[in-house]
Amino acid sequence: PDDDLLASAIPIDAADLEELEEVEEVDPADEQDLAPIEIDQTTGDESGETSSGRTIQTFGPDIRHEDKWSRTPNTPGTGAIHVKTFVAKLRLDAIDHMDQQVNEWLDAHPQYEVKFVTTTVGKLVGKNTEDALFMSVWV
Known part of the structure; x- marks a missing residue:
């Protein structure tokens, strides 16, 4: 099994290997304070300010893309054939x-039948760039 792994490995140049060896280890005493912070459960803010009364709304036409799927879902748990991705801003209400x-x-x-779920935190680029949570649900 190791031979198969090594056969498909990407070779590393000697210069790259030296660069990797020069990476400094961080002393835990030098890291910033990682004490928990208080978060307001109603807004997700650290400031404790109250919510502005805004509600999250879903925009866009109510198009059921799954009506266009030509493959029927596998229900006995044999494998995923479709994915649905959900996106939310990094706020508790979202x-x-x-x-x-x-x-x-x-x-x-x-x-x-949900077969697999992945989540990723990244940047959502639009008019503004915002941190977002992407959740892909494989069915």
Whole structure:
């Protein structure tokens, strides 16, 4: 098994290897204070300010893209054939809204069996660039 792994490995130049060996280790005593912070559960702010009364709304047409799927879902757990991706800003109310969207989508599609879920935090680029949570649900 190691021979197969080594056969498909990407070779590393000697100069790159020396560069990797020169990487400094960080002393835990030098790291910043990692004490927990208080977060306001209503807004997700550290400031404790109250919510501005804004609610999260879903925009766009209510197009059911799964109506266009030509493959039927596998229900005995044999493998995923479709993916649905949900996106939320990194705020507690937005993440709660994403939870609600995922649950409503799964409730509306009882024929789907979730096979795998991945989550990634990254940048959502639009008019503004914002941190976002991307959740892909494989059915």
